Amino acid sequence: MNACFLGLGYIGLPTSIIAAQSGINVTGVDINARVVEMTNQGIIHIVEPGLQELCKKVVEEGRLHASTTPVESDAYFIVVPTPFKGNHEPDISYVEAATRSVVPLLKAGDLFVIESTSPVGTTEKMADLIHSLRPELKDKLHIAYCPERVLPGNVIHELIHNDRVIGGITPEATDAAIAFYSHFVKGRLHRTNARTAEMCKLTENSSRDMQIAFANELSLICDKAGIDVWELIRLANKHPRVNILWPGCGVGGHCIAVDPYFLTAAFPEEAQLIAKSREINNHKAVWCGNKVIAAIKEFQKKNHRDPVVAMMGLAFKPNIDDLREAPAKLIVSQVMPFCNPSNLLIVEPNVKEHKVFKLTDYREAFERADIVVYLVAHDPFKTLPANSDKIVLDFCGLHKG
Numbered sequence: 001m002n003a004c005f006l007g008l009g010y011i012g013l014p015t016s017i018i019a020a021q022s023g024i025n026v027t028g029v030d031i032n033a034r035v036v037e038m039t040n041q042g043i044i045h046i047v048e049p050g051l052q053e054l055c056k057k058v059v060e061e062g063r064l065h066a067s068t069t070p071v072e073s074d075a076y077f078i079v080v081p082t083p084f085k086g087n088h089e090p091d092i093s094y095v096e097a098a099t100r101s102v103v104p105l106l107k108a109g110d111l112f113v114i115e116s117t118s119p120v121g122t123t124e125k126m127a128d129l130i131h132s133l134r135p136e137l138k139d140k141l142h143i144a145y146c147p148e149r150v151l152p153g154n155v156i157h158e159l160i161h162n163d164r165v166i167g168g169i170t171p172e173a174t175d176a177a178i179a180f181y182s183h184f185v186k187g188r189l190h191r192t193n194a195r196t197a198e199m200c201k202l203t204e205n206s207s208r209d210m211q212i213a214f215a216n217e218l219s220l221i222c223d224k225a226g227i228d229v230w231e232l233i234r235l236a237n238k239h240p241r242v243n244i245l246w247p248g249c250g251v252g253g254h255c256i257a258v259d260p261y262f263l264t265a266a267f268p269e270e271a272q273l274i275a276k277s278r279e280i281n282n283h284k285a286v287w288c289g290n291k292v293i294a295a296i297k298e299f300q301k302k303n304h305r306d307p308v309v310a311m312m313g314l315a316f317k318p319n320i321d322d323l324r325e326a327p328a329k330l331i332v333s334q335v336m337p338f339c340n341p342s343n344l345l346i347v348e349p350n351v352k353e354h355k356v357f358k359l360t361d362y363r364e365a366f367e368r369a370d371i372v373v374y375l376v377a378h379d380p381f382k383t384l385p386a387n388s389d390k391i392v393l394d395f396c397g398l399h400k401g
Helices: 012-021 033-040 051-060 093-105 122-133 155-161 171-181 194-225 229-236 259-266 272-303 327-338 362-368 379-383
Strands: 002-006 025-029 064-067 075-078 111-114 142-145 164-168 189-193 309-312 344-347 371-374 391-394
Touching (some): 012 155, 051 064, 075 093, 142 171, 142 194, 164 194, 171 189, 272 371, 327 344
Parallel strands (some): 002 075, 025 064
């Protein structure tokens, strides 16, 4: 079988590699020529444990080839971003562009699957688009939706072992998609229709966002009440039916911080709790920034000089290089005007360089800093002293676990 994956990002690249490992001949497509070149050299452009070795292997075996344009295949997978337009309106233009790019290549019996997070009804819209451009293929293609549900840092295991929800436009399309994913997925493949599969993805991440919002709101309350939120949550979780998550400095990533807006945009009157959760998690980042600014001003007042401030972490979660929608970036930007540039040390151990922020080694930053701000609980930070004479603002519970 020949498969074409459109999009070689944090999901498309690992999925292409795992599919190729299972014996499928895969063409990975990306508009970024550098990503294509690196992939064809067997080099990954993201940080993901174990993926580099697999990539090199399937490229050397001739199972994976990357290109800037799609090629004729038996199955096509849309794994491109779905960003926002204004007012958090989901933008499916990338999905549409990717769909249009393969329309001339489609033939009767082909499988077409959207994996990109999408508003409810997107798969049907793309089916209508395909049929409008290729009317002779109506009722002759297998069109389905199958969202990913993996955790960065554990993608290889989860792509293989997690259950998947697969929803076709028709029962036959669902069958065809299940047959494909069965090549490499050991988890259960759950049948449904396309709309339910689309809604399932949005529901999963909205639920997570709401759970995090509860923890973040607790942290705000505890700060005002003079209570250690970490101790509180640890004690509350002793209840057999309570499992409160750890608070942080907000919510990031291109799933939990994004997907709830797909529901609030489409169902503004109904999605009240979902919208409030988004508001709380966005506010938490601003609250953290204000705490840092207050600490800077207090230090200046007491010591009659500017402090050296170490902002520890930029990624949206520990031990990855993914900075998409990361609240830490917003906090650093919020703090920058209140700190002398030479005194603001920005740390992200999983990224070599950043276009906006000058990065500093985490050990040097800690050593030089008067104020240490933990934004992300990266493992290297846990090797730093938990007790020192420095002012420490820990928004992620680094040494509390």
